[in-house]
Amino acid sequence: MVKLSVNAIDAGYGAVHVLSGVSLEIRESETVALLGTNGNGKSTLMKCIMGLTPVTRGSIVLEDDEERIDLTTKSTQEIVALGIALVPEGRRLFPKLTVHENLLLGAFRAGARTEMQRNLDRCYAAFPVLRERSGQLAYSMSGGQQQMLAIARAVMSSPRILLVDEPSVGLSPMLVKQTMDMIGTLKRELGLTVLMAEQNFHETSRIADRGYVLVHGQIAFEGKNLQELLHSDLVKRHYLGA
Amino acid sequence: MSLELLVEAVVSGILLGGFYAAVSLGLSVAFGLLDVPHIAHPTLLVVGAYATYALAQLGIDPIAAGFMLMPAFFVIGVGLYRFYHALFERRGGDIALRGLAFFFGIAFIIEVVLILVFGVDQRLVEAAYIGSSVQLAGLQMPSRMLIAFALAGLLTLLLSTYLSRTFTGRAIKAVAQDQTALALMGADPVRIKQSAFGIATATCAIAGALLIIVGPVEPGMGRLYIGGTFCVAVLAGLGSMKGTLLAGLILGITESLVLTSLGTSWAPAVSFGLLLVVLAIRPSGLFGR
Ligand SMILES: Nc1ncnc2c1ncn2[C@@H]1O[C@H](COP(=O)(O)OP(=O)(O)OP(=O)(O)O)[C@@H](O)[C@H]1O
Numbered sequence: 001m002v003k004l005s006v007n008a009i010d011a012g013y014g015a016v017h018v019l020s021g022v023s024l025e026i027r028e029s030e031t032v033a034l035l036g037t038n039g040n041g042k043s044t045l046m047k048c049i050m051g052l053t054p055v056t057r058g059s060i061v062l063e064d065d066e067e068r069i070d071l072t073t074k075s076t077q078e079i080v081a082l083g084i085a086l087v088p089e090g091r092r093l094f095p096k097l098t099v100h101e102n103l104l105l106g107a108f109r110a111g112a113r114t115e116m117q118r119n120l121d122r123c124y125a126a127f128p129v130l131r132e133r134s135g136q137l138a139y140s141m142s143g144g145q146q147q148m149l150a151i152a153r154a155v156m157s158s159p160r161i162l163l164v165d166e167p168s169v170g171l172s173p174m175l176v177k178q179t180m181d182m183i184g185t186l187k188r189e190l191g192l193t194v195l196m197a198e199q200n201f202h203e204t205s206r207i208a209d210r211g212y213v214l215v216h217g218q219i220a221f222e223g224k225n226l227q228e229l230l231h232s233d234l235v236k237r238h239y240l241g242a
Numbered sequence: 243m244s245l246e247l248l249v250e251a252v253v254s255g256i257l258l259g260g261f262y263a264a265v266s267l268g269l270s271v272a273f274g275l276l277d278v279p280h281i282a283h284p285t286l287l288v289v290g291a292y293a294t295y296a297l298a299q300l301g302i303d304p305i306a307a308g309f310m311l312m313p314a315f316f317v318i319g320v321g322l323y324r325f326y327h328a329l330f331e332r333r334g335g336d337i338a339l340r341g342l343a344f345f346f347g348i349a350f351i352i353e354v355v356l357i358l359v360f361g362v363d364q365r366l367v368e369a370a371y372i373g374s375s376v377q378l379a380g381l382q383m384p385s386r387m388l389i390a391f392a393l394a395g396l397l398t399l400l401l402s403t404y405l406s407r408t409f410t411g412r413a414i415k416a417v418a419q420d421q422t423a424l425a426l427m428g429a430d431p432v433r434i435k436q437s438a439f440g441i442a443t444a445t446c447a448i449a450g451a452l453l454i455i456v457g458p459v460e461p462g463m464g465r466l467y468i469g470g471t472f473c474v475a476v477l478a479g480l481g482s483m484k485g486t487l488l489a490g491l492i493l494g495i496t497e498s499l500v501l502t503s504l505g506t507s508w509a510p511a512v513s514f515g516l517l518l519v520v521l522a523i524r525p526s527g528l529f530g531r
């Protein structure tokens with residue numbers, strides 16, 4: 001069993017304090033939503049888990065059977081090697097490399113290299129448009145295709161835990177739906193555990209099991225299941241226009 | 243210009259172009275792929291030439307010497323990058339300008355050391371293929387230029403295969419585009435750049451051997467090659483190895499034609515002139531993505 005737990009962390013950028021005392025938990029094969037409007041710290045939390053932003057207090061622990069690993073002492077490379085992958089905000093593809101080259105880079109970590117061909121087949125099967133455009137440079141693709149590539153590139157690293165940061169940004173409502181469905185499908189087929197930061201509550205609720213609401217860098221609400229989230233006053237106020 | 247003269251000029255331009263490509267491949271990695279303003283690259287070529295000279299004094303064939311020197315040059319490149327990274331790159335700021343100053347300083351120091359060790363006189367090496375020439379399709383071709391051309395082709399092939407077929411190679415192509423994204427793939431961007439810089443410097447061992455095979459060298463010679471190598475690297479479209487070979491050929495042919503028709507005094511103007519024309523028409527270089 002894997003479990004990722006964030007325990008009362010503080011984090012920020014120099015003098016700017018962003019997260020204070022944030023705790024959350026992601027258990028194996030769950031899809032957990034991290035909701036919050038602009039600037040509330042969703043991306044910062046994702047970057048803390050990946051070791052890209054330092055944590056000033058608290059711990060982030062990956063529990064794997066009997067093993068407990070504190071990620072706050074690990075480098076990004078070590079965290080990726082543990083099977084955690086992030087689809088970053090803004091996709092961050094390698095713009096002047098081809099679709100195929102972007103995917104192969106996803107398999108850089110030692111543990112993913114032996115499974116590269118199998119993962120590549122999976123990705124091309126899940127996103128046929130990527131196969132059709134495998135020789136195209138990433139920057140020249142549409143927003144929706146770029147988002148697919150970003151997700152596929154993360155899948156190429158054979159992750160156990162997949163973090164996805166606002167996949168719906170800049171996509172049409174129809175593409176948002178497709179993207180969410182695809183994340184749901186990949187999760188089921190690959191047995192992933194997913195933490196997804198989103199502002200689009202409605203679409204997120206279609207695949208999430210439960211969720212947290214982040215307000216001003218603190219967890220303002222924790223929904224133990226989808227119903228609790230749906231009926232939360234905070235969610236109603238911020239996301240459902242009630 | 244008669245047709246015969248024209249053909250001769252083009253053929254010798256092609257051979258010269260192969261040589262230009264060979265001396266520019268390392269810069270295409272360091273500057274083209276890594277964005278490091280490596281103005282000391284031509285000086286490292288001269289170091290390669292002098293190291294070849296030193297080995298040749300022991301009776302080692304210059305080309306063999308070039309290959310033997312590659313591992314040592316790889317290590318020098320790694321060391322140079324670590325130094326640059328620790329002192330400059332890591333601290334951020336206006337890295338382009340400060341990097342330029344750093345590598346200019348390095349070039350200057352190396353030049354002084356070369357003068358202290360080898361003196362200011364020209365040095366050359368001897369080998370059977372250096373004075374001889376080959377008769378091909380009615381044209382007289384110097385063997386040393388044919389060798390330079392062949393080695394340029396080999397190096398280009400090796401580098402482009404390495405960059406597209408290996409995990410580290412692909413990471414080298416990606417690292418300047420988005421370091422954070424590369425870290426998220428599980429690669430350490432600093433180590434990737436370090437390897438790339440080692441590879442770029444290792445090419446200076448062979449290219450330096452070619453430099454002293456093609457003609458005598460002197461410590462300050464690196465400065466003469468700044469224009470040519472940067473012209474080729476930019477023309478190539480920053481980071482394309484096959485583009486570097488083609489860009490080298492274009493520079494070689496252009497220079498040869500200009501020299502044949504206008505005279506040798508124009509030589510220094512050709513590389514920068516060509517660079518300006520290309521940048522005006524196609525800023526991303528001729529073969530860039
Ligand atoms: N590199 C940085 N340096 C300084 N402040 C930053 C930096 N990145 C983010 N911030 C600040 O931290 C706060 C939280 O930002 P974060 O990106 O984590 O929010 P978010 O919930 O992901 O928002 P969004 O929905 O816009 O992506 C914001 O006030 C932002 O201005």
Ligand SMILES: [Mg+2]
Pocket residue numbers: 042043044089165166
């Ligand atoms: Mg964000």
